[in-house]
Amino acid sequence: xxxxxxxxxxxxxxxxxxxxxxxxxxxxxxxxxxxxxxxxxxxxxxxxxxxxxxxxxxxxxxxxxxxxxxxxxxxxxxxxxxxxxxxxxxxxxxxxxxxxxxxxxxxxxxxxxxxxxxxxxxxxxxxxxxxxxxxxxxxxxxxxxxxxxxxxxxxxxxxxxxxxxxxxxxxxxxxxxxxxxxxxxxxxxxxxxxxxxxxxxxxxxxxxxxxxxxxxxxxxxxxxxxxxxxxxxxxxxxxxxxxxxxxxxxxxxxxxxxxxxxxxxxxxxxxxxxxxxxxxxxxxxxxxxxxxxxxxxxxxxxxxxxxxxxxxxxxxxxxxxxxxxxxxxxxxxxxxxxxxxxxxxxxxxxxxxxxxxxxxxxxxxxxxxxxxxxxxxxxxxxxxxxxxxxxxxxxxxxxxxxxxxxxxxxxxxxxxxxxxxxxxxxxxxxxxxxxxxxxxxxxxxxxxxxxxxxxxx
Amino acid sequence: xxxxxxxxxxxxxxxxxxxxxxxxxxxxxxxxxxxxxxxxxxxxxxxxxxxxxxxxxxxxxxxxxxxxxxxxxxxxxxxxxxxxxxxxxxxxxxxxxxxxxxxxxxxxxxxxxxxxxxxxxxxxxxxxxxxxxxxxxxxxxxxxxxxxxxxxxxxxxxxxxxxxxxxxxxxxxxxxxxxxxxxxxxxxxxxxxxxxxxxxxxxxxxxxxxxxxxxxxxxxxxxxxxxxxxxxxx
Amino acid sequence: xxxxxxxxxxxxxxxxxxxxxxxxxxxxxxxxxxxxxxxxxxxxxxxxxxxxxxxxxxxxxxxxxxxxxxxxxxxxxxxxxxxxxxxxxxxxxxxxxxxxxxxxxxxxxxxxxxxxxxxxxxxxxxxxxxxxxxxxxxxxxxxxxxxxxxxxxxxxxxxxxxxxxxxxxxxxxxxxxx
Numbered sequence: 001x002x003x004x005x006x007x008x009x010x011x012x013x014x015x016x017x018x019x020x021x022x023x024x025x026x027x028x029x030x031x032x033x034x035x036x037x038x039x040x041x042x043x044x045x046x047x048x049x050x051x052x053x054x055x056x057x058x059x060x061x062x063x064x065x066x067x068x069x070x071x072x073x074x075x076x077x078x079x080x081x082x083x084x085x086x087x088x089x090x091x092x093x094x095x096x097x098x099x100x101x102x103x104x105x106x107x108x109x110x111x112x113x114x115x116x117x118x119x120x121x122x123x124x125x126x127x128x129x130x131x132x133x134x135x136x137x138x139x140x141x142x143x144x145x146x147x148x149x150x151x152x153x154x155x156x157x158x159x160x161x162x163x164x165x166x167x168x169x170x171x172x173x174x175x176x177x178x179x180x181x182x183x184x185x186x187x188x189x190x191x192x193x194x195x196x197x198x199x200x201x202x203x204x205x206x207x208x209x210x211x212x213x214x215x216x217x218x219x220x221x222x223x224x225x226x227x228x229x230x231x232x233x234x235x236x237x238x239x240x241x242x243x244x245x246x247x248x249x250x251x252x253x254x255x256x257x258x259x260x261x262x263x264x265x266x267x268x269x270x271x272x273x274x275x276x277x278x279x280x281x282x283x284x285x286x287x288x289x290x291x292x293x294x295x296x297x298x299x300x301x302x303x304x305x306x307x308x309x310x311x312x313x314x315x316x317x318x319x320x321x322x323x324x325x326x327x328x329x330x331x332x333x334x335x336x337x338x339x340x341x342x343x344x345x346x347x348x349x350x351x352x353x354x355x356x357x358x359x360x361x362x363x364x365x366x367x368x369x370x371x372x373x374x375x376x377x378x379x380x381x382x383x384x385x386x387x388x389x390x391x392x393x394x395x396x397x398x399x400x401x402x403x404x405x406x407x408x409x410x411x412x413x414x415x416x417x418x419x420x421x422x423x424x425x426x427x428x429x430x431x432x433x434x435x436x437x438x439x440x441x442x443x444x445x446x447x448x449x450x451x452x453x454x455x456x457x
Numbered sequence: 458x459x460x461x462x463x464x465x466x467x468x469x470x471x472x473x474x475x476x477x478x479x480x481x482x483x484x485x486x487x488x489x490x491x492x493x494x495x496x497x498x499x500x501x502x503x504x505x506x507x508x509x510x511x512x513x514x515x516x517x518x519x520x521x522x523x524x525x526x527x528x529x530x531x532x533x534x535x536x537x538x539x540x541x542x543x544x545x546x547x548x549x550x551x552x553x554x555x556x557x558x559x560x561x562x563x564x565x566x567x568x569x570x571x572x573x574x575x576x577x578x579x580x581x582x583x584x585x586x587x588x589x590x591x592x593x594x595x596x597x598x599x600x601x602x603x604x605x606x607x608x609x610x611x612x613x614x615x616x617x618x619x620x621x622x623x624x625x626x627x628x629x630x631x632x633x634x635x636x637x638x639x640x641x642x643x644x645x646x647x648x649x650x651x652x653x654x655x656x657x658x659x660x661x662x663x664x665x666x667x668x669x670x671x672x673x674x675x676x677x678x679x680x681x682x683x684x685x686x687x688x689x690x691x
Numbered sequence: 692x693x694x695x696x697x698x699x700x701x702x703x704x705x706x707x708x709x710x711x712x713x714x715x716x717x718x719x720x721x722x723x724x725x726x727x728x729x730x731x732x733x734x735x736x737x738x739x740x741x742x743x744x745x746x747x748x749x750x751x752x753x754x755x756x757x758x759x760x761x762x763x764x765x766x767x768x769x770x771x772x773x774x775x776x777x778x779x780x781x782x783x784x785x786x787x788x789x790x791x792x793x794x795x796x797x798x799x800x801x802x803x804x805x806x807x808x809x810x811x812x813x814x815x816x817x818x819x820x821x822x823x824x825x826x827x828x829x830x831x832x833x834x835x836x837x838x839x840x841x842x843x844x845x846x847x848x849x850x851x852x853x854x855x856x857x858x859x860x861x862x863x864x865x866x867x868x869x
Contacts, residue, residue: 047648050652052651052652056647056648056651056703056704057705058704078656079655080652081651081652081653081657081669082654082657085654086649086652086653088648088649089643090642090645092601092642093641093644093645093646093649094645094646094649095597095644095646096590096593096594096597096646096649096708097593097597097648098571098572098575098593098596098597098600099571099572101572102572104495106650106653107653107654109661110653110654110655110656110657110658111657112655112657112659122691129852132572135597135600136597136599136600136601136604150653151653176467298615299612314615315612317608317612317640319605319608321634321637322605322608322609322634322638323612323615323616324633324634325613325616325618325630325634326630326631327867335616336616339616339617339618340617356868356869358633358637358867358868359868372616446494460807465789467783470785470788470789471786472785473784473786473789474789477786477789477829477832477833478832480835498781515731516733517733517734517735517736517737517740518737518837519736520734520735520736521735521737521738521834521837522740522836522837524736525738525837525838525839525842526835526836546836547836547837548692548836550836551737551834551837553834554833558783558784558785558786558796561784561785562777562783562784562785563784565777565784565785566714566780572740573727574778576699587702587707588707588767588771590704590707590708591707591708591710591711591714591771592711592712592714592771592774592775593710593711594708594710594711594715595710595712595713595714595715595718595771595772595774596713596715596775596778596779597711597715597716598711598712598715598716599718599719599775601781602715602716602718602719603719603722606719606722606723608788610723610767621723621727622723623708623727624725625856625857625860628720628747628860629860629863629864630724632716632720632860632864633867635716636712636716636864636867637867637868639712639715639716640712640758640868641868642711642712643705643708643709643712644705644708645710646708646711647703647704647705647706647709648704648705650704650707650708651703651704651705655704655707656704675786676746682739
């Protein structure tokens with residue numbers, strides 16, 4: 001029999017329990033969404049039911065788990081790969097082989113299956129023409145499709161997806177949903193771990209809500225109460241909070257006939273003015289030039305034409321880690337104060353100054369990166385996908401802070417794939433696609449993104 | 458010419474060893490003449506930057522030759538700098554040795570395909586599967602980490618730190634960030650690989666079947682081996 | 692935990708992946724240090740360039756062993772880093788692999804003599820230091836014309852001290868997520 005059943009009365013590492021009381025049930029052919037805010041134990045649950053926690057990471061699970069009829073925690077851990085396919089949050093944290101074809105063949109050779117089957121999977125996910133390409137030359141969306149191809153090529157009974165949309169653009173989300181729906185129609189049992197549930201409406205049958213390591217609610221889509229879900233940081237209705245707009249002061253930066261080329265790609269900006277206090281969203285497909293535009297404004301790329309930025313610009317990368325230079329949070333703050341010349345933004349309580357910045361949660365690291373940027377008192381703050389991987393509460397905290405900073409005259413340019421952030425933060429939207437930049441209406445931008453993701457409001 | 462990666466691996470490794478152990482200038486000349494022109498031809502697509510750096514390095518070798526082996530009759534006398542016979546001989550010998558090592562490497566780079574090499578390491582050369590997996594991950598991560606490294610250095614500059622992390626302190630700082638990002642990826646790549654059956658993997662041995670390209674290289678190698686041994690015996 | 696009672700022998704998929712990470716990280720460090728290396732090499736020659744970068748070339752072993760605390764991790768880390776450097780075109784070609792295997796064996800000794808029970812800063816420094824004499828010996832074989840008996844002794848000292856320093860750095864960096 002297929003499906004996943006788990007009754008877990010405790011799971012964690014050493015003396016620390018992360019899960020306390022979780023009952024999970026997905027019958028064969030069902031699609032179950034496991035939801036809850038960051039840090040409630042969604043990923044630990046995934047590691048526990050696959051046996052990875054106990055057999056690979058030195059952790060422990062108390063309770064009973066049945067995965068496609070196997071006992072993954074004790075007896076059958078080695079057999080788990082034959083029954084499941086797994087897709088993790090970031091393709092770069094999953095793809096192991098340097099070349100496309102080998103990534104799919106890896107699964108097949110491990111399981112002793114004929115390697116020529118890889119071609120079928122590549123065709124199905126639109127990657128056959130890139131079979132011999134280096135994985136690093138693929139776009140974000142293509143890498144996501146490659147993880148799907150490599151996870152489904154052996155025809156597993158169960159598919160587990162851990163926040164699969166965190167790193168892809170709206171068009172990629174639309175593709176992903178269609179693939180997951182096809183798998184569901186084929187009868188696969190699917191576990192979808194997510195906090196942006198609203199992106200997946202119509203895809204899942206049942207919901208399991210986690211809070212602080214325990215399951216607090218489970219039921220069908222029809223029974224779900226959006227209000228309760230949103231109180232638990234799960235975004236169900238996808239309604240951003242629109243705020244008061246358009247505060248335009250003096251001009252802070254401008255670009256005229258600016259052109260920048262690298263590796264055969266050219267980004268062209270005919271005209272762009274940025275005024276004090278403006279919040280400008282950059283949207284568009286991955287690889288279209290959003291990061292390049294941010295880096296031009298940040299002074300990292302020199303472009304032809306005219307460019308002028310009054311005062312300092314500061315760029316905060318998508319991976320906040322890139323910005324850290326010191327071994328502890330306290331040292332980071334001191335270093336930023338010394339080099340930036342001003343007091344950094346205050347950090348939320350609960351962050352230990354002695355802790356390594358790399359040990360903080362993703363949300364805390366994001367916060368620290370903003371605190372550092374603030375110490376340099378930029379006139380222009382450049383944020384590359386600042387809300388990736390943040391849950392509803394954290395997104396709201398972040399947009400609150402950014403909104404406050406912009407009221408004091410700071411101009412903010414940010415790239416995003418999230419229509420909620422556009423809705424709650426953007427005064428203006430620039431569509432950056434295929435190396436071209438064009439201004440579009442905010443509402444038009446939001447409906448374009450929702451349409452790409454195949455979401456009806 | 459198509460050669461098995463196993464042959465190329467053995468060829469380049471053996472020529473490098475021979476070049477390192479040979480002391481006879483005639484042998485070094487023979488090895489260099491056999492490998493450098495062929496390597497330059499085969500590796501021309503990959504090697505432009507190579508040759509630039511190579512000729513840059515020659516100047517340094519010359520300086521070292523003057524510094525460490527400047528004995529014998531003077532060959533060149535320019536004021537404070539007197540270049541003696543010993544320095545010229547030393548320079549020539551080092552130059553020839555490095556030429557054959559570079560030539561052999563270029564033959565490998567010109568003919569070997571990384572995909573086939575990984576497969577040959579596992580199936581023909583019988584290197585343990587876990588080790589070959591590590592190497593594949595290393596090559597995959599290298600492309601990713603080069604991008605990361607560029608970003609990290611830009612961010613360091615933005616924060617008022619050195620862009621070139623060469624002192625022990627700045628190297629630690631740079632490496633902490635790079636390693637942190639890389640380790641997080643490595644952990645999940647390991648988890649995913651296990652869930653995709655890495656420990657169920659069985660080797661599919663493939664016997665070594667040399668073709669024409671392999672025979673040519675093996676004959677060339679045998680020739681160089683003979684020359685080296687003869688020079689040592691005679 | 693710096694002391695283990697019984698050494699664990701079996702490598703998991705995560706261990707193998709981390710060894711791959713070490714190889715790639717060292718590959719990047721060499722690329723970052725590369726132009727510096729060539730500048731020094733043009734100014735001070737191959738011997739001078741080696742003195743200035745010695746310890747960096749020995750870091751893979753202590754870094755791998757500090758992260759994957761199992762027998763042969765130091766050796767594997769060093770050899771993998773050398774293989775990566777051999778496969779992506781680098782100037783040294785297959786000398787990288789020869790140096791890697793020899794240095795890896797020497798570095799592994801630092802953990803072996805402690806019975807694979809200690810993986811602390813002392814062992815990491817020792818692991819880097821032990822690679823020094825081996826590397827200089829190989830240099831002597833590669834550049835016999837350039838290394839006299841007197842310079843040989845001085846180079847061994849320099850390489851050993853530099854190896855110990857960078858071994859310590861490798862240990863410190865390995866604690867980043869601890």
